[in-house]
Amino acid sequence: MTTVIRSIVVGAVLFAAGAVMLSRAKAGSDEFFPPVTDPLTRQECGGCHMAFPAGLLPARSWQKVMGELDNHFGDDASVDAATARQINTYLMAHAADSAGNGGMHRWLRGVSAAAAPQRITELPKWVREHREVARSDWTRKEVASKANCVACHVDAERGYFEDD
Known part of the structure; x- marks a missing residue:
C-alpha cells in the first residue's frame, strides 16, 4: 500500500472513530452520563464499586446516600467529615x-419529586432499559448484581452505557 493510500485509510478510520465518540457523548443522550471527575469522589466511591455518575440520581438521593454511609447498602462506608463534605459538594x-447537568433529569421521569431513590437499578427508566435482560443473567458469576454496570457496559466507568 502506498503512503498516500495508507494516509487516506488511516484518516478515514480516525474520522469515523471521532464521529462515533461525538455521537456517543451528545448532550441529552440516554446512554452517556459524565463520569466522576473529582479524584477524591472517584477514589472513595470507586474503591468498592464503580463510582456511579452523579447524573444518575437527584441531589436528594445523594444527600440520603451520604447521610447513611455507616449503613451503605449493608456496609460501613463512613469517611471523615472533610471527605464527606467534598464528596457531597461534588455529587450535589x-x-x-x-x-x-445538561438535562440528565430525563432518567427521573416517573419518580416523585419528593422521592429520594437510593438504587439506580430501581429507577423506572433503568427498569425499562433492562427489561429484556434475562433474570438468570443477573446471577451469573461475572455479573453478580444489577449494580455491576461494567459487567455488560464495558465503558460504563467512562460514562457510556450503550446497550450494544
Whole structure:
C-alpha cells in the first residue's frame, strides 16, 4: 500500500472513530452520563464499586446516600467529615437535577419529586432499559448484581452505557 493510500485509510478510520465518540457523548443522550471527575469522589466511591455518575440520581438521593454511609447498602462506608463534605459538594453539583447537568433529569421521569431513590437499578427508566435482560443473567458469576454496570457496559466507568 502506498503512503498516500495508507494516509487516506488511516484518516478515514480516525474520522469515523471521532464521529462515533461525538455521537456517543451528545448532550441529552440516554446512554452517556459524565463520569466522576473529582479524584477524591472517584477514589472513595470507586474503591468498592464503580463510582456511579452523579447524573444518575437527584441531589436528594445523594444527600440520603451520604447521610447513611455507616449503613451503605449493608456496609460501613463512613469517611471523615472533610471527605464527606467534598464528596457531597461534588455529587450535589453534578446530580441529575442540578442546574448545570445538561438535562440528565430525563432518567427521573416517573419518580416523585419528593422521592429520594437510593438504587439506580430501581429507577423506572433503568427498569425499562433492562427489561429484556434475562433474570438468570443477573446471577451469573461475572455479573453478580444489577449494580455491576461494567459487567455488560464495558465503558460504563467512562460514562457510556450503550446497550450494544
